[in-house]
Amino acid sequence: MPDFDIDFADDRRDEVIKYVVDKYGEARVAQIITFGTMAARAAVRDTGRALGFAYMDVDRIAKLIPFGLGLKEAIETVDELKRISVADENMKRLLDLSQHLEGVARHTSTHAAGVVIGDRDLVNYTPLQRAVKGETALVTQYSMKPIEQLGLLKIDFLGLKNLTIIKNALRIIRKTRDQDIQVVNLPFTDKATFILLGRGETVGVFQFESEGMRRNLQELKPTVLADLIAMVALYRPGPIGLIPDFIDRKHGRKKIEYLHPKLEPILKETYGIAVYQEQVLQIARDLCGFSLGEADVLRKAIGKKIKEMLYDQQKKFVDGAINNGIDQKTANQLFEFVKPFADYGFNKAHAASYAVIAYWTAYLKVHFPNEFLAALLTSDQGDLDRVAKDIAEAERFQIKVMPPSVNESFTDFAVVKETGNIRFGLNVIKNVGRKVSELIEDERKQQGPYKDLADFLKRVPKEALNKKALESLARAGALDDFGDRKELFENVDNMVDFVASIHRHCDVNQIGMFGGEAVSLPVFKFKTATKSTEQERLVWEKELLGTFVSKHPLKEIMPKLNSKVTSIAQLNNTMDNKKIRVGGIITTIKKVLTRNHEPMAFMRLEDLSGSMEVIVFPNLMNNTNGALAVDKIVIIEGKVNVKDRVTEEGSDIIVKSEAKIVADTITELTDDLLHRLPNLDQARSSAALSSDQATKFTFAGSNLLIKVPKSFNGDGLKMLKDALERHPGEISVELEVFANGQWQRLKTKTKTAQTDQLAKELANILM
Numbered sequence: 001m002p003d004f005d006i007d008f009a010d011d012r013r014d015e016v017i018k019y020v021v022d023k024y025g026e027a028r029v030a031q032i033i034t035f036g037t038m039a040a041r042a043a044v045r046d047t048g049r050a051l052g053f054a055y056m057d058v059d060r061i062a063k064l065i066p067f068g069l070g071l072k073e074a075i076e077t078v079d080e081l082k083r084i085s086v087a088d089e090n091m092k093r094l095l096d097l098s099q100h101l102e103g104v105a106r107h108t109s110t111h112a113a114g115v116v117i118g119d120r121d122l123v124n125y126t127p128l129q130r131a132v133k134g135e136t137a138l139v140t141q142y143s144m145k146p147i148e149q150l151g152l153l154k155i156d157f158l159g160l161k162n163l164t165i166i167k168n169a170l171r172i173i174r175k176t177r178d179q180d181i182q183v184v185n186l187p188f189t190d191k192a193t194f195i196l197l198g199r200g201e202t203v204g205v206f207q208f209e210s211e212g213m214r215r216n217l218q219e220l221k222p223t224v225l226a227d228l229i230a231m232v233a234l235y236r237p238g239p240i241g242l243i244p245d246f247i248d249r250k251h252g253r254k255k256i257e258y259l260h261p262k263l264e265p266i267l268k269e270t271y272g273i274a275v276y277q278e279q280v281l282q283i284a285r286d287l288c289g290f291s292l293g294e295a296d297v298l299r300k301a302i303g304k305k306i307k308e309m310l311y312d313q314q315k316k317f318v319d320g321a322i323n324n325g326i327d328q329k330t331a332n333q334l335f336e337f338v339k340p341f342a343d344y345g346f347n348k349a350h351a352a353s354y355a356v357i358a359y360w361t362a363y364l365k366v367h368f369p370n371e372f373l374a375a376l377l378t379s380d381q382g383d384l385d386r387v388a389k390d391i392a393e394a395e396r397f398q399i400k401v402m403p404p405s406v407n408e409s410f411t412d413f414a415v416v417k418e419t420g421n422i423r424f425g426l427n428v429i430k431n432v433g434r435k436v437s438e439l440i441e442d443e444r445k446q447q448g449p450y451k452d453l454a455d456f457l458k459r460v461p462k463e464a465l466n467k468k469a470l471e472s473l474a475r476a477g478a479l480d481d482f483g484d485r486k487e488l489f490e491n492v493d494n495m496v497d498f499v500a501s502i503h504r505h506c507d508v509n510q511i512g513m514f515g516g517e518a519v520s521l522p523v524f525k526f527k528t529a530t531k532s533t534e535q536e537r538l539v540w541e542k543e544l545l546g547t548f549v550s551k552h553p554l555k556e557i558m559p560k561l562n563s564k565v566t567s568i569a570q571l572n573n574t575m576d577n578k579k580i581r582v583g584g585i586i587t588t589i590k591k592v593l594t595r596n597h598e599p600m601a602f603m604r605l606e607d608l609s610g611s612m613e614v615i616v617f618p619n620l621m622n623n624t625n626g627a628l629a630v631d632k633i634v635i636i637e638g639k640v641n642v643k644d645r646v647t648e649e650g651s652d653i654i655v656k657s658e659a660k661i662v663a664d665t666i667t668e669l670t671d672d673l674l675h676r677l678p679n680l681d682q683a684r685s686s687a688a689l690s691s692d693q694a695t696k697f698t699f700a701g702s703n704l705l706i707k708v709p710k711s712f713n714g715d716g717l718k719m720l721k722d723a724l725e726r727h728p729g730e731i732s733v734e735l736e737v738f739a740n741g742q743w744q745r746l747k748t749k750t751k752t753a754q755t756d757q758l759a760k761e762l763a764n765i766l767m
Helices: 010-024 040-051 055-063 071-077 079-087 089-101 144-149 161-177 191-198 211-220 225-234 239-250 261-270 277-288 292-304 307-323 328-344 348-367 369-380 384-396 433-447 453-459 467-476 485-490 492-512 534-545 671-676 682-693 714-725 756-765
Strands: 004-009 029-037 105-117 128-130 138-140 153-160 579-593 599-607 610-616 633-649 652-668 697-700 703-707 731-739 742-752
Touching: 004 010, 004 161, 010 029, 010 105, 010 153, 010 161, 029 144, 040 055, 040 071, 040 089, 055 089, 071 079, 071 089, 071 742, 079 089, 079 742, 105 144, 144 153, 153 161, 161 348, 161 369, 191 211, 191 348, 211 225, 211 239, 225 239, 225 261, 225 348, 239 756, 261 277, 277 292, 277 307, 277 328, 277 348, 292 307, 307 328, 348 369, 369 384, 384 610, 453 492, 467 485, 467 492, 467 534, 485 492, 485 534, 579 610, 610 633, 697 756, 714 742, 714 756
Parallel strands: 004 153, 029 138, 610 652, 703 731
Antiparallel strands: 029 105, 105 153, 128 138, 579 599, 579 633, 599 610, 633 652, 697 703, 731 742
C-alpha cells in the first residue's frame, strides 16, 4: 500500500495525531520505532571509551576512517590504518573489537513523522510497546521496512516549521497593518519576490537557505515559479550535477536540444532536461505507448536496478518507440536518456508544493519584513545561533530588535505597530514562562498600558508576580518604562511586599462591605539605588534572553579585529588541524576533571557571526592570567579540531562534522594587545585555503583518481558514488582523502565509464 506524506504547521502536529487516535481508536493507531545503529567511527569511539584508551589516540583512529566505509573496508584501503592495526597491539585490539560492534543497534527511538493506522487492532499485525521517554503513545516494535511489508497504511505527519512561520506572520500582519493576507491568493508573478531570491537573500526562506542553494539562485536569477520548482527537485544527490546546464539553458548560453521532436512539449519548461518523475512517465506514455501504470513499473525497475526486469522493460520501451514511428537508433538513445532520470527524478507535485511554500516565505519577507522576521524569531527562539542570525538579518533590513517590554511585548516576538520595531516576547525571558506572559498581555489588552510600576503591580494577577519572575522582568529590561534595571532589581522585595499588601487590602475591604472598617490603599515606596552599567545590562540580557539585544559588546571592537582574526562563521571541517586565531566573548564555561584528576574546560566563544566550542586542556588551564572567565573578550590561538556529531533525523542516523578549537593560548583583549596583534596574511591564507580546497579528478587510462574535498561528509560521498554508478564501465576508481593531517589514497570497488556527462557531474559535486 502506498504511504502518504502530509505537512502541517509544526506547533499543531500533535493535534492531528490526537484527531487520528480519537477517530480510529487508540488500539489501531501507533507511531513507528526506529533503531539507531553504530557506524564505524562511533563504534571505534565507544569501544575506545570502554577500554579506557586516551581520547586523542581514539579520535585520531576514528578520523582515519572515511565517511561511508565500513571498518573492514577502511582497514583494507587506508594505508595508515592498516599499518597501525599491525604495529600497535592496543590499536589492533581496538579495531578488532570495534568491528563486532559496528552495525549493532545502539538505541531505539520514535520515528519523527510516521504513523500507522490499522483496519483492526494493531496487535493483530505487529507487537507494540509504549513510546520511549515516558510518553504514553503506542509504538510498533517493527521498524519501517517490516511495517511496509505488512501492507499497513503509513502516513507521515510532518511538522513543518515554515508553515508555522507563515501562520504567525499573517497573524502579526493582521494586528499591525489591518490586512488579511491569504497566501493562497498571492500572485506568482511578483517581481520583488524573484529579485530577493535572485540575490540569494534567503535567510528564513524555506528550502533556499543553504550556501549552495543561495549560490545557485544568484546564478539562476529565477523569474517564474517553474524555476523554483525545478531547483527544489534538482538540488539533491543525483541531479545536482545538472544545475549548471539548467542555468545555462535558461539564460541562452547553451542551446536547448531534444533527442526527438516529441520530447519538446514534455521537457520545454525545464529547458530540455528531464527533472521530474512525471516527465519520465509521460515520455514512456507519449513516445512508447505505455500506460501510466506500466510507465511506473519502468521507473521502479530502473530505480531498483533489477537486471532481468530492466532487460524486459528496455525491450518493451524500445519496441514501443519503434511502433510509434521512432527509428531503432533513436529509440535506444531515448532509453539511455531516460535511464538516469528515472533513477533520481523527483516527484513534481512534491517539488511544486515546497516551491510554493518557499515563494510564500520570500513574498512575506520582501513585502512584510518586520512581521516575517518576528515570526521567524518566534520559531527559532530555542536555537540561540539561529536567533543571532535572525537579529543580524533584521539589522540588514534596518529593523530594530528591542528587549522585552510589559507595555509593548506580547507573549511571543511581535512588531510594535507605531514604530515597526520587533520586541522580544515576554515568554522568552528565563523564569517568566508562557502563563505569566499571557496574564501580563491579557491585562494590558483589556485595560490599556501600565502607567507606572505601582499600576503594573496592582493590575497584574498575583500569581504572575512572584519574586523570581519580577527579578527576571527587571533585569531583562521588561520594566524599563518604570526605571533603571538595577534599581528595579533592588526593589523586588518591596514589590513582593506591595503586591501582598494590595491583596490584603482587597480582602479587608471585602469584609468592610459587611460592616467592617475600610483600610486605606497601600502606597508603593520606591527606594533609590545604584544605577546599572551598560556591561551589567548586557550580561543580564545574555543570561535571561540568551543573546545580547540592546547592544552587542563586540559591535565596536570587531571592526578593528576583522583583519586580525578569522570569524567563527568561516570555520568549517576543511580546516581540521589548521592553526587559527579567533576573537570573541566567552559566554559559557564548563569545567571538568580528567581521569588523572586534572582540571580542563569546555567553553563557548561567540563573535558577531556565530559561536563555537573551545577545548582547554590542563596544561593551559593555569596559564590564562584570569582570561578564562564568562563575559571576558579574548583572543584565542589554537588548532581546529573537527568532531563528528551524531544526530537522529527520522529513521536516519546523521553524522555531522562540527569544527571546534583546541586552545594553545587564551589572552584577554586589551588596547595594547589590539595594537600588537599582526594582521592575518589574507593573501597567503586565501591561497592556502584555495590550495587545500582544490579538488581534481583525473582519468588516466583505465583509472579515475578523485581528490575528495576535506569538507565532504556522508551525503557528499553518497552523491559521488551515485554519480559514478550512473555511468557504469570498466574504469577503476581511486579516492584521495584527507585524514589525520595527510592525504591518503583509497582503492574502491566501484567501476565507471569516462563520459562528458560524468565529468560535468563530478565538476559540480566536487566544486
